[in-house]
Every structure is written in structure tokens, then in C-alpha cells.
Amino acid sequence: MDRAAPIRSGPRTFLRRLMEGDQIAHLITLIFAASILLITTMLVYQLWVGSTDARHKFGWHFFFTSTWDPVAGDFGALPFIYGTLVTSALALLIAVPLGLGAAIFLAELAPRSISDGLAFLIDLLAAVPSVIYGLLGIFIVVPLMRLYIAPFLKATLGFLPLFQGPCYGVGMLTAGIVLAVMVVPFIVSVSREVLLSVPADQREAAMGLGATRWEATWKVVVPFARTGIFGSVFLALARALGETMAVTMVIGNDPKIAASLFAPGYSIAAVIANEFSEATGNLYVHSLVELGLVLFLLTFILNGLARILILATEQKGMAKA
Amino acid sequence: MAWRKSVNIVMLSLTGACALVTVSVLILILGYLAWHGASAVNWDFFTKLPKPVGDLGGGMANAIVGSGKLLLIASLIGMPIGVMAAVYLAEFGGKTFPFIVRYTTDLLNGVPSIVIGIFAYAVFVIPMKHFSTLAGGFALGIMMIPIAVRSTEEFLRAVPTNLREGAMALGASKWKTIATVIVPAAFQGILTGLLLDLARVAGETAPLLFTAFSNRFWSPGWNQPIASLPVMIFTYAISPYDDWHRQAWAAGLVLLGLVLVINIVSRYVMARRAAFLRG
Numbered sequence: 001m002d003r004a005a006p007i008r009s010g011p012r013t014f015l016r017r018l019m020e021g022d023q024i025a026h027l028i029t030l031i032f033a034a035s036i037l038l039i040t041t042m043l044v045y046q047l048w049v050g051s052t053d054a055r056h057k058f059g060w061h062f063f064f065t066s067t068w069d070p071v072a073g074d075f076g077a078l079p080f081i082y083g084t085l086v087t088s089a090l091a092l093l094i095a096v097p098l099g100l101g102a103a104i105f106l107a108e109l110a111p112r113s114i115s116d117g118l119a120f121l122i123d124l125l126a127a128v129p130s131v132i133y134g135l136l137g138i139f140i141v142v143p144l145m146r147l148y149i150a151p152f153l154k155a156t157l158g159f160l161p162l163f164q165g166p167c168y169g170v171g172m173l174t175a176g177i178v179l180a181v182m183v184v185p186f187i188v189s190v191s192r193e194v195l196l197s198v199p200a201d202q203r204e205a206a207m208g209l210g211a212t213r214w215e216a217t218w219k220v221v222v223p224f225a226r227t228g229i230f231g232s233v234f235l236a237l238a239r240a241l242g243e244t245m246a247v248t249m250v251i252g253n254d255p256k257i258a259a260s261l262f263a264p265g266y267s268i269a270a271v272i273a274n275e276f277s278e279a280t281g282n283l284y285v286h287s288l289v290e291l292g293l294v295l296f297l298l299t300f301i302l303n304g305l306a307r308i309l310i311l312a313t314e315q316k317g318m319a320k321a
Numbered sequence: 322m323a324w325r326k327s328v329n330i331v332m333l334s335l336t337g338a339c340a341l342v343t344v345s346v347l348i349l350i351l352g353y354l355a356w357h358g359a360s361a362v363n364w365d366f367f368t369k370l371p372k373p374v375g376d377l378g379g380g381m382a383n384a385i386v387g388s389g390k391l392l393l394i395a396s397l398i399g400m401p402i403g404v405m406a407a408v409y410l411a412e413f414g415g416k417t418f419p420f421i422v423r424y425t426t427d428l429l430n431g432v433p434s435i436v437i438g439i440f441a442y443a444v445f446v447i448p449m450k451h452f453s454t455l456a457g458g459f460a461l462g463i464m465m466i467p468i469a470v471r472s473t474e475e476f477l478r479a480v481p482t483n484l485r486e487g488a489m490a491l492g493a494s495k496w497k498t499i500a501t502v503i504v505p506a507a508f509q510g511i512l513t514g515l516l517l518d519l520a521r522v523a524g525e526t527a528p529l530l531f532t533a534f535s536n537r538f539w540s541p542g543w544n545q546p547i548a549s550l551p552v553m554i555f556t557y558a559i560s561p562y563d564d565w566h567r568q569a570w571a572a573g574l575v576l577l578g579l580v581l582v583i584n585i586v587s588r589y590v591m592a593r594r595a596a597f598l599r600g
Contacts, residue, residue, distance in 0.1 A: 021494050021495075021496045021497070022494050022495045022496050024496070025413075025495070025496035025499065025500075026409075026413045026496075028405065029405050029406065029408045029409035029412075029413060030409055030413065032401070032402050032405035032406045032409065033405070033406040033409040033410065033414075033418075033419075033422045034422075035402055035406075036402065036406055036422060036425055036426055036429065036466060036470070037421065037422065037425050039429070039463060039466070040425045040428060040429050042440070042444070043429075043432070043436075043437075043440045043463075046439070046440050046443040046444065047436070047439065047440070050439070050443055097339070098339050098342060098343060099339075099343070100339075101335060101336040101338070101339025101340070102336065102339040102340040102342075102343045104336045104339075105333075105336035105337050105339060105340040106340060108336075109333060109336065109337070110340070118340060118344055120588065121344050121347055122343055122344065122347070123584075123588075124347060124581060124584055124585070125343070125346065125347045125350075127520065127521065127580055127581065127584045128347075128350060128524075128577060128580070128581075129523070129524020129525070129526070129551060129576060129577070129580060130524070130526065130527075131524065131526040131551045131554050131555050131558075131573075131576075132350070132354070132524070132554070132573050132576065132577055134555065134558065135554055135558045135569060135570070135573050136350060136353060136354070138558055138559070139357075139558075139566070140353065181346055184343055184346075185343075188343060212325055212326060212328070212329035213329055213333060214328060214329040214332045214333055215325070215329070218332070238431055241433070242431075242432075242433025242434070242435070242436070243433075244433065244434060244435040244526070244527035245526045245527055245551075245555060248555075249555070249558060249559060269433060269435045269527070272435050272438075272439065273435055273527055273530055276438075276439070276442070276530070276531045277452075277530060277531040277534065288439075289439055289443075292435065292436045292439045295433050295435070295436055296432060296433070296436050299431050299432065299433055300428060300431065300432075302431075303427065303428065303430075303431035304428075307427065
């Protein structure tokens with residue numbers, strides 16, 4: 001349907017349509033929308049161009065060597081990649097059971113009003129700035145680690161190389177614990193949504209066949225929501241990989257690969273945060289930017305996967321509902 | 322059967338314990354911060370400049386003003402782009418292009434904040450050859466865009482279609498409908514969304530480290546390094562001085578208080594609005 005015919009007949013020129021306002025508004029908002037594309041493209045471009053020297057000099061070796069020597073101009077990313085992966089894995093190891101358990105409680109057991117209230121509190125947890133997690137990490141988790149957790153782990157699991165060696169408080173395990181607390185809210189709130197979107201007849205059918213509440217939840221509802229829960233885990237993983245401040249404050253900042261989880265380490269984001277403003281020489285800066293590029297690509301892939309998985313589950317729920 | 326029943330009870334109580342642990346972490350954080358921070362917050366904290374190392378006392382007046390200035394620039398960059406793009410997505414837009422824009426926005430949302438810092442460094446700090454308020458504000462502004470887009474689009478879409486049709490039927494053109502009917506109807510929601518967005522970037526530290534840097538004095542104008550609360554918390558927390566730790570707690574309490582108050586108020590407003598729209 002066209003709008004009211006123009007009073008004066010004749011072809012509606014582009015200029016005329018522009019004068020009517022709609023086209024201008026369309027154009028202006030379009031420009032703003034396009035600027036988001038422009039900014040994102042520029043971001044990728046800057047990361048690519050900014051890391052040229054390091055990419056050309058080191059090639060793929062960058063990822064497999066572990067010397068980080070700014071004076072000699074020799075840079076290898078392995079300790080940082082290792083630190084990032086290990087701390088994130090530790091975080092997930094703690095956060096996934098905890099978050100999934102909490103999400104099951106909120107979605108399946110708690111009455112709706114209590115569930116909503118607790119979910120609100122957990123969402124607030126996600127709003128706490130990361131530097132505050134770092135602050136609490138330094139002054140609560142680090143001493144606890146040194147005085148209680150590490151001695152306990154050494155006494156019980158000390159035969160494993162993972163839990164040997166001196167513990168200074170700061171280190172991989174401390175960073176993993178702090179990260180776990182930071183990503184739990186994401187797992188809880190997304191998993192809860194996904195679990196709530198599972199159609200009620202799935203539960204009813206299972207209970208009708210004589211399953212207990214737990215069996216219905218664990219054998220029917222959770223498998224139904226499986227892909228969405230994986231999505232929430234990927235989301236949390238992407239968060240953990242990119243998390244900077246809290247990790248920088250408790251990981252110990254030492255570019256070494258040690259078998260012990262008590263040993264200090266370093267992560268990609270932490271090394272950028274600590275050294276970027278003081279880096280001298282192109283090669284040093286370019287190496288740091290290349291680390292940024294790696295981080296960008298990792299989170300890009302994980303976020304993409306997470307979105308697909310969450311969407312798939314919710315659509316499955318809707319199709320069966 | 323007894324076995325299955327006991328498994329049922331044990332596992333269900335375990336999930337309850339998980340929920341309890343998660344929520345108690347929040348209470349622990351709040352309690353600990355309030356306990357340590359409250360004793361350190363005083364009038365000086367809000368009015369004085371930081372003292373040189375070794376002198377006790379002093380405050381973070383410059384960092385509080387600094388955070389305000391950085392957030393102002395961030396809002397000037399992030400909000401117009403976010404809101405206008407959302408208007409495009411919700412009201413105009415075809416098929417492929419909006420999909421690309423939405424996808425890119427989500428992508429931008431997932432970019433680690435430290436990487437945004439590198440970007441702002443490349444765009445502002447390298448050409449200008451020094452750290453500046455502008456560069457820091459730009460980094461935070463970029464971080465605001467994705468959430469501004471998403472929340473604004475959601476609220477625009479929530480405006481009932483009959484309002485739209487009513488305005489159109491009265492002969493208003495599309496942009497007039499948007500400007501005088503749809504946006505005002507969604508205004509409260511859009512505003513709370515933007516406020517939440519602001520609260521989120523107010524706590525960002527990583528992108529400021531090498532864009533706004535820090536400053537122990539006032540930072541006149543927009544072209545010099547500037548202090549901000551999150552960066553101050555970071556530097557003070559990792560310092561070896563007890564008095565600095567005390568101030569870090571104070572700054573942490575002020576920052577967290579601000580962020581949580583904004584969150585609670587806006588979520589309350591949003592929930593009431595959602596209930597109102599449902600009727």
C-alpha cells in the first residue's frame with residue numbers, strides 16, 4: 001500500500017521522497033546501524049595490522065614457544081595460552097556442577113516466587129565489576145588458599161603432581177576459583193531459562209511412569225535441555241577466557257608452565273593488561289596485540305557456538321510445547 | 322525403591338545446597354566489602370586528592386570526577402549509536418542487513434574488554450602519542466553499544482502494535498509515529514536499559530589501563546591521562562601499603578554501591594513495567 005497520492009502529480013523523485021521525512025529517518029538510523037559494522041571491522045583490522053611484525057617474525061612458532069624475553073626480542077605465547085586454558089578449565093570444573101545444581105533447584109524445585117527472587121540475586125552477582133572480584137580475591141581467597149586450602153589439598157591429594165610444591169597464595173588454582181565465582185551467574189541464569197523452557201509434559205510423562213522427582217529431572221528434563229546447557233557453559237568459558245582484572249590480581253603473573261596448580265602462572269589477558277602500556281619497540285607491542293587477536297578469535301568462536309546451542313534448545317522446547 | 326527415594330532426596334538437597342552457596346557468595350561479597358569499606362569511607366575520600374606514598378589519608382576526588390567524565394564521553398558515543406541503530410532494527414530494516422547488524426552487535430558484546438582497550442589504543446593513543454580521557458571514554462563507549470542496541474530494540478518492539486496503527490491512521494508519517502508515539506511509549510524502558518548499560522561499564526577497568534591510564538592529580542580538559550575509580554582500586558589493591566588497601570576497600574564499596582543501586586532500581590522499574598504491560 002502506498003501512502004496518500006501526492007497532490008501534484010508527476011513522478012516522485014528521490015529528492016521528494018527524501019523531503020517527506022521517512023527516507024531521511026531511515027537513512028540516518030541506517031548510518032548509525034552501519035557504524036556498528038564499521039567499528040567492528042575496524043577493530044578486527046587494527047588487531048590484524050597491529051600484530052604484523054610478530055606474525056611475520058614468529059609465524060606459528062609464536063604459539064609453541066615459551067620464552068618471553070622483551071630484552072632479546074624473543075616472544076612465545078605458550079605460557080599465556082596454557083595459563084588461560086588451565087584457569088578457565090578449573091573455573092568450569094567448579095562452576096558447572098555448582099551452577100547446574102543451582103539452576104535445577106531454581107527451575108524444578110523452588111516455587112516460582114522464590115526462584116525469581118534468588119535468580120535476581122544471582123543476576124546481581126553478574127553485575128559486580130571484575131576489579132571488585134579481584135580485590136576480594138587478593139584479600140580473601142589468597143590467604144585462605146595459603147593457610148587452609150593448599151595444606152588440605154597437599155595432605156589429601158599431595159601424591160598428584162598437580163598439588164605439589166610451595167604455595168604462595170597467588171597461582172593458577174586461586175585464579176580458577178575466583179573465575180568460577182565470576183562465571184557461575186551466567187551458567188545459572190541461562191541454564192535456568194533453558195530448563196524452564198522444557199515443556200511440562202516431558203516431566204509429567206516421566207513422573208507418570210513412576211520416576212522420582214530427581215529421576216525425572218536428571219534423566220528427562222536435563223537431557224532435553226542439554227544443548228542449551230552446553231550453550232551456557234560455552235558462554236561462561238568465553239567470559240572466563242577474556243576475563244582480565246580479577247585474574248591479573250591473583251594469578252601471580254609469572255610466565256612459566258608448571259605442573260603444580262599452586263604455582264603462579266600468567267594469562268593472555270593479564271599479560272596484555274600488565275605490559276601493554278610499558279611495552280617498547282614494535283615487536284613487543286605487536287606480540288601483545290597478536291595475543292589480543294588470539295583472545296578475540298577464541299571468544300568469537302565460543303560465543304557463536306553458545307548462541308547456536310541456546311537457540312536450538314529453545315526452539316526445540318517451543319516446537320514440542 | 323527405598324534406594325531410589327534416598328537418591329532422590331540426597332540429590333535434590335544437593336541442588337538446594339548449590340543454590341544456597343551461589344547466593345551466599347553474593348552476601349559474603351557485600352558483607353565483607355561493607356565491613357572493610359565502611360570504616361575507610363569518610364568525607365576526605367570524596368573531597369581530597371590522593372596523598373603521596375607514605376603520607377596517610379587523602380582521598381579519591383579526582384578518580385570520582387574522572388569516572389564521571391569518562392562515563393559522560395562513553396554515553397555520548399555509545400548511547401546515540403546504540404539507540405539509533407536499535408530504532409533502525411526495530412522500525413525500519415529489511416531482512417539480511419538487520420541480521421548482519423544484530424550478529425555483529427552480539428559479536429562486539431562478546432569481545433573481551435581488554436581487546437577493546439587495544440583497539441582504542443590503536444585508534445586514539447598511537448596517533449595522539451599520549452594517554453587521554455577521550456581514548457578511555459571511546460573504549461567505554463564502544464563497550465556500551467551492544468547492550469544499548471539490544472535493550473532499546475527490545476523495548477521498542479514491546480510497544481503495542483495498535484499504538485503504531487493508531488498514529489498511522491491519523492495520517493502521521495512513519496518517522497513522526499516513531500518520534501512522537503513509539504519512542505515516548507518505550508522511553509522509560511529505554512532509559513532504564515541505558516542506565517544498566519552505564520552501570521556495567523562504570524566498573525570496567527581493563528580497557529582503561531592503557532587508554533585513560535591514571536593520574537594522581539586533577540586532569541583538566543579531555544586530553545590528558547585521567548584517574549578512574551576502577552583503575553584506582555586495581556593499583557591500590559596490588560600495592561604493598563596498608564593505607565592504600567584501606568582506600569581500595571573504600572573505593573570498592575563506593576563503586577559496588579553505585580552499581581548495585583542502579584541495578585536494583587532499574588530492574589525493579591523494568592519488572593513493574595513488564596507487569597503493567599501484561600495488564
